Amino acid sequence: xxxxxxxxxxxxxxxxxxxxxxxxxxxxxxxxxxxxxxxxxxxxxxxxxxxxxxxxxxxxxxxxxxxxxxxxxxxxxxxxxxxxxxxxxxxxxxxxxxxxxxxxxxxxxxxxxxxxxxxxxxxxxxxxxxxxxxxxxxxxxxxxxxxxxxxxxxxxxxxxxxxxxxxxxxxxxxxxxxxxxxxxxxxxxxxxxxxxxxxxxxxxxxxxxxxxxxxxxxxxxxxxxxxxxxxxxxxxxxxxxxxxxxxxxxxxxxxxxxxxxxxxxxxxxxxxxxxxxxxxxxxxxxxxxxxxxxxxxxxxxxxxxxxxxxxxxxxxxxxxxxxxxxxxxxxxxxxxxxxxxxxxxxxxxxxxxxxxxxxxxxxxxxxxxxxxxxxxxxxxxxxxxxx
Numbered sequence: 419x420x421x422x423x424x425x426x427x428x429x430x431x432x433x434x435x436x437x438x439x440x441x442x443x444x445x446x447x448x449x450x451x452x453x454x455x456x457x458x459x460x461x462x463x464x465x466x467x468x469x470x471x472x473x474x475x476x477x478x479x480x481x482x483x484x485x486x487x488x489x490x491x492x493x494x495x496x497x498x499x500x501x502x503x504x505x506x507x508x509x510x511x512x513x514x515x516x517x518x519x520x521x522x523x524x525x526x527x528x529x530x531x532x533x534x535x536x537x538x539x540x541x542x543x544x545x546x547x548x549x550x551x552x553x554x555x556x557x558x559x560x561x562x563x564x565x566x567x568x569x570x571x572x573x574x575x576x577x578x579x580x581x582x583x584x585x586x587x588x589x590x591x592x593x594x595x596x597x598x599x600x601x602x603x604x605x606x607x608x609x610x611x612x613x614x615x616x617x618x619x620x621x622x623x624x625x626x627x628x629x630x631x632x633x634x635x636x637x638x639x640x641x642x643x644x645x646x647x648x649x650x651x652x653x654x655x656x657x658x659x660x661x662x663x664x665x666x667x668x669x670x671x672x673x674x675x676x677x678x679x680x681x682x683x684x685x686x687x688x689x690x691x692x693x694x695x696x697x698x699x700x701x702x703x704x705x706x707x708x709x710x711x712x713x714x715x716x717x718x719x720x721x722x723x724x725x726x727x728x729x730x731x732x733x734x735x736x737x738x739x740x741x742x743x744x745x746x747x748x749x750x751x752x753x754x755x756x757x758x759x760x761x762x763x764x765x766x767x768x769x770x771x772x773x774x775x776x777x778x779x780x781x782x783x784x785x786x787x788x789x790x791x792x793x794x795x796x797x798x799x800x801x802x803x804x805x
Contacts, residue, residue, distance in 0.1 A: 421705055423459050423712040424790050440767055449767040450797045455589075455741055457655040457788035459709065464701030465656060468693050481689045483510060486696045491663060494699040498622060501632050507667050509676055510687050512660045514619045514647045518583060519545040521615050521645055521664075524678040525671075526551055530580040535567065536775025537743070537782065539589045539617070543775075546583075554579055557778050558591065560745070563734060565591040569602055576610050584616045586633055587624065590743040590774055590784045592736020594628045597636050604633070604640035613671070614644040619662070620739045622653035622706065625714050628737040634667055641667040645675060650698040652739070653706060655788075661691035713740045716787040716794055723798045740788035743771065747781035756783065764801040 429437050436454035440447045460466075488505050495501040511517035522532060522545060532546045533554040546553045556575040558565040565588060576582065584603065587594045595603075607614050616633040624630045634641045649662035666672035679685040717735065720742060724731050730748040746756055753772050760766045760783060771782025787794055 419702060419704060421462075421708050423709060424792065425460070426790050426793060427458060427460065429458065444761055444767060446761075449761065449765050450793065450800070451767045452786045452789065452797060453767045453769045453784075455652065455786060456657050457709075457740065457786075458790065458793070459655060459788060461655045462698070462701060462705045464705070465654060465694060465697040468697035469690055472689060472693055478689060481692065483686065484692055484696070486700075487692045490696045490699040495632075499630060499632055499635070501635050503665055503667075506669075507665050507672055509664050509666075509672070509679065510685055510691075511647070511662045511664055511679070512684065512687065512691070513651075514617055514649055514662045515541045515545065516684075517645075517647045517662060517664055518542070518615055518617060519549065520679060520684060521675060522546065522549050522551060522581060524675055525613055526580040531578050532581045532583065533576055533579045533612070534583050535585065535588075536777070537590060537771065537779040538583075538585050538774055540773040540775075542583050542585075542617075551580075555775070555777075557775070558588075560591075560734070563732070564737075565593045565734070567595075567599060567603070569606065572603075573606055576606060576612055579610070579612050582607055582612050582614050584614055584633060586616050586618050587620045587630060587738035589620060589739065590741055590769070590771075590779075590782075591734055592739050592741065592743070594624055594630060594737040597631045600631055600633055600636045600640065604637050604643070608639040608643050612643075614640070616644055616646045618646055618648045619652050621648055622650065623710065623713075623740065624738040625710060625717075625736065630738065634665065643668065645671060650695055654694075654698040656694050656698065659688075659691050659694040661687055661694050663695075712791075713788055716740075716789070716791055717742060719791060719794060720785070720787055720798065723795075727798070727802050740786060742785050742787055743774075744768075744783045744785055745781065746771075746783055753780050756781070760801070763803070764797070766797055766800060 436451040528550040531552045531554045534542045535556050535558050556572050559568050621630045634644050634646050646665045651657040732745040734743040757770050760768050769784035771779035
């Protein structure tokens with residue numbers, strides 16, 4: 419089946435954060451929204467059909483987690499990532515960020531140090547600080563257009579830390595970390611007694627030519643010293659279902675985390691959360707492949723347009739995801755001036771790069787290219803100054 423990603427869908431009046439949040443964030447609604455990390459493509463029809471079928475039974479009562487939820491995830495991880503997991507290592511969480519926050523509270527105490535690698539997904543900062551843990555920054559290095567880990571500095575920064583939140587693949591840089599890189603991370607963390615919380619929500623969004631490696635799969639040290647958090651929400655455009663899951667191969671870690679979630683009744687999802695995952699992982703993989711090919715085309719279009727028309731802006735080409743970090747430092751603007759350029763002059767709503775880390779994100783903006791190409795082209799023309 420061929421899917422149409424060129425269709426422009428009006429998302430107004432659907433309570434979409436990307437659209438309805440414009441007024442709150444920027445005080446105006448005349449901006450092309452390219453900030454929130456969901457897609458402007460239709461959620462796959464096989465997911466929508468499954469939800470509709472369930473709605474035909476007009477009792478939306480309490481629900482148990484069906485066995486198909488477990489088997490669909492197990493089969494998906496085996497097929498997509500060559501990762502064989504046991505049912506007893508798998509559990510439900512209502513979202514990856516909530517899962518990370520729960521793990522921080524479960525496996526650390528107030529005042530403990532938690533390390534992240536900026537520029538990085540900004541909720542990492544808030545879930546650490548608001549839970550009264552000490553934030554430790556281990557900056558990534560942008561070299562030859564791609565982000566790299568500085569392992570020498572990591573060995574210094576991780577001293578005294580309790581937890582490390584890994585973004586794998588990376589957001590906003592789009593790096594697909596290699597098995598070799600992840601093995602070094604696993605060794606450093608194991609040597610220092612630091613548990614790894616691996617956010618792998620973009621795992622299924624690796625672009626053509628790249629392959630995701632689950633952190634827990636790289637070594638025994640990694641498997642025994644981590645919790646991996648995953649979800650189909652990004653890849654299948656269904657974040658509104660708030661459905662995710664965790665995998666912990668270490669029985670003690672799994673048991674402690676499961677008990678923590680159960681104690682607050684956080685371990686069970688809604689009818690649609692379970693149905694959504696089963697449908698996504700059991701449906702037509704052609705949709706995902708076609709979507710990734712289309713997104714890759716958008717990234718190529720963005721890169722080519724900027725090179726020809728605004729060469730001062732250099733995209734960090736992602737190896738995964740539909741999010742692109744734009745290096746705008748050659749424009750010579752302050753961060754306030756940069757944001758004003760995109761908002762007031764180009765009428766575009768992007769993420770301010772500084773929120774991903776003040777030191778490491780200043781001079782950058784993040785754009786979401788999971789939209790029809792006509793919308794992306796219009797946005798780039800507005801950035802150039804064309805009507």
